[in-house]
Amino acid sequence: MSTLGEIGEHEAIRRLLPLLGNHDALVVAAGDDCAVCRMPGAETDQVFTTDPIIEGVHFAPGEIPRRVGHKAAGRVLSDIAAMGARPRWLLVNVVAPPTLEFGYLEKIYAGMTALLERFGALVIGGDLAKGPVLELHVFGVGELPSGAALLRSGARVGDSIFVTGPLGCSLEGKHLDFTPRVEEGILLRETGKVNALMDVSDGLATDLRHILSRSGVGANLESAAIPKNGTLEQALFDGEDFELLFTAPAEIEALWGDRLGFRPARIGAVTSEVGVLRLDGAALEGKAFEHFTD
Amino acid sequence: MSTLGEIGEHEAIRRLLPLLGNHDALVVAAGDDCAVCRMPGAETDQVFTTDPIIEGVHFAPGEIPRRVGHKAAGRVLSDIAAMGARPRWLLVNVVAPPTLEFGYLEKIYAGMTALLERFGALVIGGDLAKGPVLELHVFGVGELPSGAALLRSGARVGDSIFVTGPLGCSLEGKHLDFTPRVEEGILLRETGKVNALMDVSDGLATDLRHILSRSGVGANLESAAIPKNGTLEQALFDGEDFELLFTAPAEIEALWGDRLGFRPARIGAVTSEVGVLRLDGAALEGKAFEHFTD
Numbered sequence: 001m002s003t004l005g006e007i008g009e010h011e012a013i014r015r016l017l018p019l020l021g022n023h024d025a026l027v028v029a030a031g032d033d034c035a036v037c038r039m040p041g042a043e044t045d046q047v048f049t050t051d052p053i054i055e056g057v058h059f060a061p062g063e064i065p066r067r068v069g070h071k072a073a074g075r076v077l078s079d080i081a082a083m084g085a086r087p088r089w090l091l092v093n094v095v096a097p098p099t100l101e102f103g104y105l106e107k108i109y110a111g112m113t114a115l116l117e118r119f120g121a122l123v124i125g126g127d128l129a130k131g132p133v134l135e136l137h138v139f140g141v142g143e144l145p146s147g148a149a150l151l152r153s154g155a156r157v158g159d160s161i162f163v164t165g166p167l168g169c170s171l172e173g174k175h176l177d178f179t180p181r182v183e184e185g186i187l188l189r190e191t192g193k194v195n196a197l198m199d200v201s202d203g204l205a206t207d208l209r210h211i212l213s214r215s216g217v218g219a220n221l222e223s224a225a226i227p228k229n230g231t232l233e234q235a236l237f238d239g240e241d242f243e244l245l246f247t248a249p250a251e252i253e254a255l256w257g258d259r260l261g262f263r264p265a266r267i268g269a270v271t272s273e274v275g276v277l278r279l280d281g282a283a284l285e286g287k288a289f290e291h292f293t294d
Numbered sequence: 295m296s297t298l299g300e301i302g303e304h305e306a307i308r309r310l311l312p313l314l315g316n317h318d319a320l321v322v323a324a325g326d327d328c329a330v331c332r333m334p335g336a337e338t339d340q341v342f343t344t345d346p347i348i349e350g351v352h353f354a355p356g357e358i359p360r361r362v363g364h365k366a367a368g369r370v371l372s373d374i375a376a377m378g379a380r381p382r383w384l385l386v387n388v389v390a391p392p393t394l395e396f397g398y399l400e401k402i403y404a405g406m407t408a409l410l411e412r413f414g415a416l417v418i419g420g421d422l423a424k425g426p427v428l429e430l431h432v433f434g435v436g437e438l439p440s441g442a443a444l445l446r447s448g449a450r451v452g453d454s455i456f457v458t459g460p461l462g463c464s465l466e467g468k469h470l471d472f473t474p475r476v477e478e479g480i481l482l483r484e485t486g487k488v489n490a491l492m493d494v495s496d497g498l499a500t501d502l503r504h505i506l507s508r509s510g511v512g513a514n515l516e517s518a519a520i521p522k523n524g525t526l527e528q529a530l531f532d533g534e535d536f537e538l539l540f541t542a543p544a545e546i547e548a549l550w551g552d553r554l555g556f557r558p559a560r561i562g563a564v565t566s567e568v569g570v571l572r573l574d575g576a577a578l579e580g581k582a583f584e585h586f587t588d
Contacts, residue, residue, distance in 0.1 A: 002396055003394060004424075009423075015396070016403055016422075019400065020416065021407065021416040026418060030418060030419045030420065037418070040336075040337070041337050042333050043335045044333070048385055048433075050385045050387050050421055052387045052389060054389065054423055054424070057424055057425065058423075089329070091433060093344050093346045097298075098297060098298050099297050099299060101298075102297065102300075102306060105310070106313065116315075117315070123314045123315070123324075124324060124329040125328070125343065125344065126324065127344055127345055128303050128306055128307055128310075129346045131348050133426060135425065137344075139385060
């Protein structure tokens, strides 16, 4: 017998996955940023994701409510962006103590809808229930052309590794007012050149390891090339950056600027050392944020 | 300024709805059992819903974990059934304290998947986060032929009112091991005769009032005709029965038994008195379970 605190979030999820089922219509289920489902007869695939934010875990008690709403919706938009999909619909479960001011909740919704409007997405449902602390559980639905989803499992030996923006120190504020890289994710997918894509939520080192393990490859990062807010350590391990991390042949760099309107940074290369992550050639030790054990 | 405890769940939801948006692709958004969305080019519409279950609110601390999982998934399947749709995909957010035994969580998942397998539905994703009490937030996706969703707003004057099974006393156990009326909902939709459909979660009286207000009609219930577990009061107000409540022309009764394999009970009729609910001809007073104020 062991508790969640003893085994940690990632191990718990790994053990739960085999309890779930599988189906022909699933392109990918749990284990990527979103699940991807085929619809019979439709020209589009759908992606589904869900993210909780919990007072005292993902935001401080008394945080500005518009920022809480922004983060709750933004995390889900970032997951949808990480498939190259366009966000469409969101449903929101709110858990709150009876003492919560209704005006505070209204401002949370205002923060969510202000962000969603920028990307043409809508809250279309949800529920409201009583509980000890404030929580938002946001479920998101996105769409993309059939067969076009960008997965964590597509990285190829020789690919360059890129990020869309600087990493680290997100807890100083960016984790509450980041712009999810929705348009960037769609543009990257439309190039047809990206092999693997995800968003940086648990930290560059941890998230890149997800790409490596699912793709059966390794990577070498170049410390000087990583765009940083703060130190290298912070850029590698802080998390909640919500930038996009992707791999593609080096030739994709010819599209930066004019064609895409933004310029990702090349931070390393995909290698054939399965599961091995190196920094400037030296093996990088594991370190990751874990719910329950941290 | 007022708190959630002062204004109550239903009023809070009523005030939040105008903050959400609308879209051409939405057949119906928040305000029915599920949101219904059109997919361009698809032969099917999709329905989306979400339900939380929270320790100490929806189930007792220490409850048998398979029953907790059964209820969490069953509530969402019941919402999908209440549109006449077939459940396909579920995503589950779990919130739990670090002291929770992992084995307890595994048994919750076993309870969910055992129920889902009966209806060909699958858990395809979700998340796991730390919080003070155990919660499951289940998001469900269902499908049905384009344009065929059965809404709360379709009841017509002169319709008969039916339920699929006995009501009341659900807290004695049924709320944890009910069978969501998925097959019944699909069969009822396939008759082409049902005008309004929903599931009984807040109690017959409260839920029927939702149909009346959204359809712009009234109703008269016949107390002797209501199938009951326990007293009339319990059948009217207890809630969490998860039977289907629907209105249809009386002629639909010719289909019971042989054609449908089940026999709903006729419990009253739809009248032209907008918003007025009567029991044996006398006005029935309001009384409903509310999160926060109860």
